[in-house]
Amino acid sequence: MSVIHAPEQTPLDARQLAVPVAVLVAFAGFAAKLWSLQVIQSADVVERASKTAVVSDSRLAPRGRIVDRADRPIADVREELVVVGKLSVIKADMRKNPERIEEVATLLGTTKEAILKKLAQDQTRRDLWTPVIVGVPVELASKFVEAPERFPGFDVRSTPMRKYWDTTSLAHVLGYVWTPNDKVDESLREQGITPADYVGRAGIEQQYEVDLMGTPGNEKFAVDARRRPIRYMGSDEPVPGKKLVLSIDLELQRMANSLLEGKRGAVVAMIPSTGEVLALASTPNYDAKVWQGGIGKDAYQALLDDPGKPLFDRAFQASYAPGSTFKIITSIAALRAGISLDHSITCPGYLTVGRRHMKCENHGAGVTLDFREALTKSCNSYFGDLARKAGIDAMRQACRDAGLGSPTGLDVPGEGSGFVTSQEWLERMVAKGRKNGWYEGDTVNMGIGQGELAVSPLQMAEVASLVANRGVNYKPRVVKASVDPVTGKSTPTEQQQLGKVDAPDWFWDRLRSAMVNVVESGTARAAQVPGLTWAGKTGSAENDPRKLTHAWFVGFAPANDPKIAICVLVENAGHGGDVSAPIAKQIVSHYLGLDKSANAATNP
Amino acid sequence: MQADFGTIAKREPRRTADWWFFGATLALVMVGLMAINSVDQATGQHNAAKQGMFAALGIGVWFVFRKIPLSLWQWAANGLYVLNLGLLSSVLLFGHVVKGAKRWILVGSFQFQPSDLTMILVVLTLAAFFARRTEETGSWKTYGLSFLHVLPSVFLLLLQPHYGRAACVLAIWLVMALYAGVPWKTIGASIACLLALVGFALFTPGLFKGYHMDRISELFNKVVHGTSDTQGTGWQAAQSVKAISMGGLVGTGYGRGEQKAGRFIPEQHNDFVFSVIGEELGLIGSLLVLAVFLTFFFRMWYLGYNTRDPMRRLVTGGLLAFLSFHTVVNLSMVLNIGPVIGLWLPFVSNGGTALMTCMAAVGLADQPN
Numbered sequence: 001m002s003v004i005h006a007p008e009q010t011p012l013d014a015r016q017l018a019v020p021v022a023v024l025v026a027f028a029g030f031a032a033k034l035w036s037l038q039v040i041q042s043a044d045v046v047e048r049a050s051k052t053a054v055v056s057d058s059r060l061a062p063r064g065r066i067v068d069r070a071d072r073p074i075a076d077v078r079e080e081l082v083v084v085g086k087l088s089v090i091k092a093d094m095r096k097n098p099e100r101i102e103e104v105a106t107l108l109g110t111t112k113e114a115i116l117k118k119l120a121q122d123q124t125r126r127d128l129w130t131p132v133i134v135g136v137p138v139e140l141a142s143k144f145v146e147a148p149e150r151f152p153g154f155d156v157r158s159t160p161m162r163k164y165w166d167t168t169s170l171a172h173v174l175g176y177v178w179t180p181n182d183k184v185d186e187s188l189r190e191q192g193i194t195p196a197d198y199v200g201r202a203g204i205e206q207q208y209e210v211d212l213m214g215t216p217g218n219e220k221f222a223v224d225a226r227r228r229p230i231r232y233m234g235s236d237e238p239v240p241g242k243k244l245v246l247s248i249d250l251e252l253q254r255m256a257n258s259l260l261e262g263k264r265g266a267v268v269a270m271i272p273s274t275g276e277v278l279a280l281a282s283t284p285n286y287d288a289k290v291w292q293g294g295i296g297k298d299a300y301q302a303l304l305d306d307p308g309k310p311l312f313d314r315a316f317q318a319s320y321a322p323g324s325t326f327k328i329i330t331s332i333a334a335l336r337a338g339i340s341l342d343h344s345i346t347c348p349g350y351l352t353v354g355r356r357h358m359k360c361e362n363h364g365a366g367v368t369l370d371f372r373e374a375l376t377k378s379c380n381s382y383f384g385d386l387a388r389k390a391g392i393d394a395m396r397q398a399c400r401d402a403g404l405g406s407p408t409g410l411d412v413p414g415e416g417s418g419f420v421t422s423q424e425w426l427e428r429m430v431a432k433g434r435k436n437g438w439y440e441g442d443t444v445n446m447g448i449g450q451g452e453l454a455v456s457p458l459q460m461a462e463v464a465s466l467v468a469n470r471g472v473n474y475k476p477r478v479v480k481a482s483v484d485p486v487t488g489k490s491t492p493t494e495q496q497q498l499g500k501v502d503a504p505d506w507f508w509d510r511l512r513s514a515m516v517n518v519v520e521s522g523t524a525r526a527a528q529v530p531g532l533t534w535a536g537k538t539g540s541a542e543n544d545p546r547k548l549t550h551a552w553f554v555g556f557a558p559a560n561d562p563k564i565a566i567c568v569l570v571e572n573a574g575h576g577g578d579v580s581a582p583i584a585k586q587i588v589s590h591y592l593g594l595d596k597s598a599n600a601a602t603n604p
Numbered sequence: 605m606q607a608d609f610g611t612i613a614k615r616e617p618r619r620t621a622d623w624w625f626f627g628a629t630l631a632l633v634m635v636g637l638m639a640i641n642s643v644d645q646a647t648g649q650h651n652a653a654k655q656g657m658f659a660a661l662g663i664g665v666w667f668v669f670r671k672i673p674l675s676l677w678q679w680a681a682n683g684l685y686v687l688n689l690g691l692l693s694s695v696l697l698f699g700h701v702v703k704g705a706k707r708w709i710l711v712g713s714f715q716f717q718p719s720d721l722t723m724i725l726v727v728l729t730l731a732a733f734f735a736r737r738t739e740e741t742g743s744w745k746t747y748g749l750s751f752l753h754v755l756p757s758v759f760l761l762l763l764q765p766h767y768g769r770a771a772c773v774l775a776i777w778l779v780m781a782l783y784a785g786v787p788w789k790t791i792g793a794s795i796a797c798l799l800a801l802v803g804f805a806l807f808t809p810g811l812f813k814g815y816h817m818d819r820i821s822e823l824f825n826k827v828v829h830g831t832s833d834t835q836g837t838g839w840q841a842a843q844s845v846k847a848i849s850m851g852g853l854v855g856t857g858y859g860r861g862e863q864k865a866g867r868f869i870p871e872q873h874n875d876f877v878f879s880v881i882g883e884e885l886g887l888i889g890s891l892l893v894l895a896v897f898l899t900f901f902f903r904m905w906y907l908g909y910n911t912r913d914p915m916r917r918l919v920t921g922g923l924l925a926f927l928s929f930h931t932v933v934n935l936s937m938v939l940n941i942g943p944v945i946g947l948w949l950p951f952v953s954n955g956g957t958a959l960m961t962c963m964a965a966v967g968l969a970d971q972p973n
Contacts, residue, residue, distance in 0.1 A: 010909055010917075015782055019924055020905045026932040027894055033939045034894075037849040038887040045849035 061214030062160035064241030068250035080161040084129040089153030172313040175203020176291035214241035247276030247480040256281035265570035266315035272465035275474030284308035319454035323541030326449025333398035337390035351381040375514040376522035387447020403499035409475040419454040461567035468562035470508040527581035538576030553580035628900035636952035643873040662963035669967030681732035688725035691718035692760035727922035734784040741785035768945035779925035841940040848882030855886030873954040
């Protein structure tokens with residue numbers, strides 16, 4: 001098959017040279033690219049590569065401890081045993097021994113699906129140990145440790161978890177700790193914080209997350225393309241979170257809880273001069289143990305369905321009509337409106353407002369009372385009249401100055417604001433079809449703490465503080481200080497002013513003396529403590545005609561050098577003087593050491 | 605461009621193999637085995653041993669193909685043509701799908717990629733076709749018929765889909781047409797038509813598989829915008845150049861590639877095998893390997909040039925087109941200047957059928973006179 005007249009020599013023309021030239025050009029390009037990669041860029045790439053391809057396996061930092069003001073432990077950290085799994089190993093073993101994972105699931109009291117789902121949540125952790133179940137008992141954990149060959153891909157680690165010493169008396173205030181949900185995750189990231197595996201989900205655990213969380217440790221591994229660890233690169237030890245010192249006096253807190261036992265109510269006790277909260281109790285409460293290990297749906301629903309609303313904190317989330325305790329605010333409003341409070345009235349047992357009569361049954365009819373007597377006997381006519389004279393604007397202003405109608409700024413999330421009317425609110429309601437505008441009768445009603453008005457026990461404790469401090473009060477806080485676990489440096493939480501009322505000294509003297517009289521000879525005689533002169537005001541707020549009134553008591557002690565301000569509320573329990581004043585009495589006398597005075601006297 | 609380098613093209617009848625050619629071949633096979641062995645160290649697989657076995661077998665293949673005279677293939681051309689189409693159809697019928705494409709047939713535990721063999725069969729049948737028509741190679745009829753000759757293969761390859769291979773067949777056809785004496789302007793016009801066709805296909809939705817589209821748009825971004833999606837499709841290629849870059853001038857040393865050890869490049873022993881060489885042997889090693897390739901291609905070209913037999917010239921030219929197209933496209937991919945198209949690096953990439961095909965090509969190109 002040869003061509004007869006083919007030339008001896010094939011001409012070396014373009015046809016022959018096309019392919020070799022194309023190959024040469026391409027190879028020249030490759031050589032240039034190799035030069036650029038391996039000579040020019042090489043150093044940079046090597047440097048960058050040394051920084052990438054390292055993953056960190058975070059080690060939970062022990063959460064900060066929480067203690068009360070006397071250093072009594074409230075929340076601690078204990079090492080919990082955690083069964084961990086490595087998905088890649090488990091998956092490989094499942095192919096050979098499919099029954100093994102079932103065995104593990106039975107042992108742990110869960111299902112194979114649940115285990116795999118948990119492990120597969122984060123695909124980047126296929127080759128890292130990932131928690132399967134937290135808080136397993138030692139006997140169970142030891143099975144995994146003693147016979148590792150029986151459970152390939154499973155191991156036991158320990159991790160620092162929250163432990164509460166008292167799970168009931170401070171449940172609302174402390175909150176709880178659990179894995180962050182999306183919302184929590186997002187809000188923490190907005191603050192520039194990478195959430196730990198467990199974060200505070202309510203209460204001060206949530207509020208002080210940044211202080212409590214500490215810095216997680218990291219174990220660093222160089223990884224390959226499939227994120228399989230190939231080399232250990234060292235670790236940073238976790239730094240424990242800061243210790244929180246609460247202003248709460250745990251003994252007082254427990255006492256408040258036990259005094260409220262069986263009732264629906266709240267006790268707030270605070271140091272008026274600083275805003276430090278000594279006790280913040282609400283009943284019915286619940287056992288915070290339900291949160292440990294994640295609350296079950298049924299348990300949560302049961303708490304929600306409980307008619308006593310145990311999840312609801314009555315001390316700072318709830319709001320009630322203040323009743324006669326509000327007469328303190330009415331007094332302030334009147335003074336600010338230029339009323340001298342020197343006058344007396346003769347109360348016929350009612351106050352005429354327009355064509356209506358407002359009842360006053362707190363004392364005998366036809367009695368003549370001055371300011372002191374009126375407060376002592378809680379005369380509705382006197383204070384209704386004061387409110388009317390002061391006018392609604394002055395009344396609202398006094399509320400704002402004292403810190404009512406908006407959250408006080410307590411350092412526990414979820415505080416309620418209470419309710420004080422405003423002109424804008426009224427206009428909105430009229431626009432929505434409220435029949436009447438605002439009448440004098442409404443102002444008079446407000447003057448005795450009824451009507452469209454609601455306050456929380458915490459807010460009323462602030463009102464007591466305001467009087468105790470003679471015109472100023474401070475934002476309440478349950479955390480007194482945070483202590484750095486490494487340096488031991490204590491950082492006190494900031495004291496911030498809440499409200500301010502400018503009034504002359506004679507006014508505060510007169511108001512205090514009237515409130516002392518309330519305890520000495522008035523509606524709060526049940527609050528008397530031998531050897532103590534202290535000030536108080538009762539309230540019995542109507543709310544439901546079919547039920548008893550809400551029983552209020554606010555006060556501060558000692559009257560001339562206040563060390564404690566207190567507010568007690570018991571829902572639908574009757575007269576404040578009968579129900580709440582005795583509770584306040586016990587707490588105040590205990591705090592001031594007067595209930596032990598008999599013992600103290602015998603001790604050297 | 606006519607010149608006479610008479611001395612380099614001295615025709616002497618010879619019985620022995622072209623030792624430069626065969627030496628370059630063996631050198632490339634050795635480089636491949638070493639590179640695969642190095643990857644094995646990181647992955648714990650045993651590909652090098654298997655590939656070594658294929659290399660030994662490959663020498664047998666080389667020997668056989670060297671001994672079978674081309675006239676026999678020429679005689680059997682029609683049968684080979686049918687065999688080729690049969691193989692390609694059988695993949696579509698019985699093949700199993702790997703990463704969205706049907707390219708493999710399982711024979712026992714042995715994976716067989718018929719499209720590797722197709723390349724040889726296309727070259728042989730097309731050479732036979734052109735050789736039959738030496739007197740009228742310049743005619744439009746010959747040219748048109750030659751296109752119809754390769755069209756079924758191209759079509760079947762597109763169905764797999766294996767666009768790289770289809771393009772390779774077209775490249776072989778163009779080069780062989782060139783060698784056969786088809787006028788330049790015809791070839792130029794064909795290239796223009798093909799490019800227009802590809803362009804049309806690219807903008808017809810649904811014609812290309814998603815991953816190919818991704819790779820093409822990735823290339824487009826790279827070329828037009830200078831950006832690269834280092835997490836998505838471009839990841840493999842980005843990792844590849846990173847590994848090569850880290851090799852620097854002299855490399856990390858054989859077996860000591862960090863990126864290789866990190867298994868950052870999936871399937872590194874296959875299409876991306878050159879990145880191991882780049883990382884471990886550095887610029888010097890890479891250029892040496894390129895030099896061996898150039899030696900190989902030059903000798904192959906010379907063997908085709910240095911023959912009077914049109915069949916031989918056509919076969920050698922077609923095989924040269926086949927292997928050089930593969931090499932250039934593969935290296936462009938590994939160096940991240942071309943699209944990620946699954947064409948292996950001749951002699952070096954892991955793969956039994958690939959190596960056998962290459963060894964058969966060497967045997968065919970270097971027949972005794």
